[in-house]
Amino acid sequence: MNDDLAQFRxxxxxxxxxxxxxxxxxxxxxxxxxxxxxxxxxxCPGCSKYLEQMKTVAGSLGGLxxxxxxxxxxxxxxxxxxxxxxx
Amino acid sequence: MPRPIAEQDEERLVAALLAGDEEAxxxxxxxxxxxxxxxxxxxxxxxxxxxxxxxETWIAVMRGIDGFEGxxxxxxxxxxxxxxxxxxxxxxxxxxxxxxxxxxxxxTDEPSVDPDRFLPADHELFPGHxxxxxxxxxxxxxxxxxxxxxxxxxxxxxxxxxxxRTVIALRDIEGWSSEEVCAALEISAGNQRILLHRxxxxxxxxxxAYFGAVEEIDYDAVTAHLMGDTAKRHTT
Numbered sequence: 105m106n107d108d109l110a111q112f113r114x115x116x117x118x119x120x121x122x123x124x125x126x127x128x129x130x131x132x133x134x135x136x137x138x139x140x141x142x143x144x145x146x147x148c149p150g151c152s153k154y155l156e157q158m159k160t161v162a163g164s165l166g167g168l169x170x171x172x173x174x175x176x177x178x179x180x181x182x183x184x185x186x187x188x189x190x191x
Numbered sequence: 192m193p194r195p196i197a198e199q200d201e202e203r204l205v206a207a208l209l210a211g212d213e214e215a216x217x218x219x220x221x222x223x224x225x226x227x228x229x230x231x232x233x234x235x236x237x238x239x240x241x242x243x244x245x246x247e248t249w250i251a252v253m254r255g256i257d258g259f260e261g262x263x264x265x266x267x268x269x270x271x272x273x274x275x276x277x278x279x280x281x282x283x284x285x286x287x288x289x290x291x292x293x294x295x296x297x298x299t300d301e302p303s304v305d306p307d308r309f310l311p312a313d314h315e316l317f318p319g320h321x322x323x324x325x326x327x328x329x330x331x332x333x334x335x336x337x338x339x340x341x342x343x344x345x346x347x348x349x350x351x352x353x354x355x356r357t358v359i360a361l362r363d364i365e366g367w368s369s370e371e372v373c374a375a376l377e378i379s380a381g382n383q384r385i386l387l388h389r390x391x392x393x394x395x396x397x398x399x400a401y402f403g404a405v406e407e408i409d410y411d412a413v414t415a416h417l418m419g420d421t422a423k424r425h426t427t
Contacts, residue, residue, distance in 0.1 A: 130369060160335060161391050168364045170225055
């Protein structure tokens, strides 16, 4: 068996890597595990794409921040705040 | 987008609240209410009840600000009041459930990706490797939240189980750190990561399904390529 094939067989399976992606992104893996994930990602376009898409999802959601509800609440709360602080 | 309330501003903010500064109070309400509502909705059965809990929390914050000693951040203190409000029931029946119990109920061994998209675990050469791999998303420059994908993402988040939805909302929508989420929801770092992973994986899957962005890997070609390399090496 040549080196490339040998590496494929020692490698983590993609099924394992996709479950480790968030721990990898969060810096929660130990050095050895992180290294194994990185070795796999270097040679696996599918898992690299998966990682990239998980980052894209995580990085996009900030745009959904919605303060409409806060504005509804504001009016009545400010009135209560004023009352309370007068006392 | 409001300016984030930095920690060094906190003392000034508390002093302003104590002095009865309405603008400071309004800014605080604007800044935290959406997240308070998200967390409250994890505990109580309906949005209406969650809104009541948020209202009551703000009233408790106003009343209790004199007693805030700065031992935790103001944000942690406010969210702890919310959790107590949500859990203690109040006059109406709230059927509130502790977050850890919710999280435990959602802790199944559900895979992040459909197992049918990989070769079987006993495959001779490439066990557990992609057959239908993720492919590039045709996202416009403005990003995932422009156009129809925004609705796809909002629907995917709405459909998440409560604990997953709360964690992804606090981390990725509200931009909290993992430490802040663990403190507010009283869950372990490991639990927080599992919930975040499941939630992001489901949203990713929804976007992928919408785009139909999968690519079939031709393992005959991969094997031939690798074998070809071997043959070449042997002949040189």
